[in-house]
Amino acid sequence: MSAPLGIDHVQLAMPEGGEDRARAFYTDLLGMREVAKPSNLSTAGCWFECGALQLHLGVDPDFRPARKAHPALLVADLAESRARLAQAGAIVRENKPIAGYHRCFTEDPFGNRIELMQKL
Numbered sequence: 001m002s003a004p005l006g007i008d009h010v011q012l013a014m015p016e017g018g019e020d021r022a023r024a025f026y027t028d029l030l031g032m033r034e035v036a037k038p039s040n041l042s043t044a045g046c047w048f049e050c051g052a053l054q055l056h057l058g059v060d061p062d063f064r065p066a067r068k069a070h071p072a073l074l075v076a077d078l079a080e081s082r083a084r085l086a087q088a089g090a091i092v093r094e095n096k097p098i099a100g101y102h103r104c105f106t107e108d109p110f111g112n113r114i115e116l117m118q119k120l
Contacts, residue, residue, distance in 0.1 A: 009047075009054035010071045014110045015063040019046050021109040022057050029088055030073070030081075065111030078102045078118035 014022055023046060026032045032048040032055065044059040055071065075081045085092050085106050093105045103117040 009056050011056040011058055012066060012071070012108070012110075012112045013060035013063050014045065014057045014108075014112075016044065016059050016061065018057075018059075018110060019044075022046050022048075025090075025108050026055065026057075029084055029090065063110070065107070065113075067111065067113055070105075070113035070115050072103075072115040072117050075116050075118050078104065078116060081116050 023034060026046075026048045027034060030048075030050075032050040032053075035047050035049050035054075037043075037045070037047050042059070045057050047054065047056045049055070053073065082092050082104055091105075091107045095103060095105055097103075098117075100120055101117045102120065103115060106114050106116065108114055
């Protein structure tokens with residue numbers, strides 16, 4: 001059996017028609033860039049990347065936000081990320097410290113939990 005080598009991408013769900021709100025959050029607030037989805041896949045949803053990180057948002061007709069399960073995204077400057085999110089009116093929540101990191105939680109426009117972490 002071959003063990004996993006890493007994570008290729010993370011997929012979150014969103015409601016139908018949320019692409020523009022996803023673009024505003026993931027590109028304008030988190031600094032990711034949108035990438036084209038392969039033409040043989042659904043035109044609904046959108047994909048984003050930043051370096052090796054890939055995040056896909058797919059439309060779920062029975063959408064419910066992920067309130068516990070979440071991606072944890074590493075950022076270079078957590079204070080700047082917090083400020084940008086707060087200025088845009090996004091939720092920013094502190095949480096218990098973890099050794100070696102500063103961190104906080106936010107939510108995308110659909111209520112999916114997102115953790116932001118900065119290595120010390």
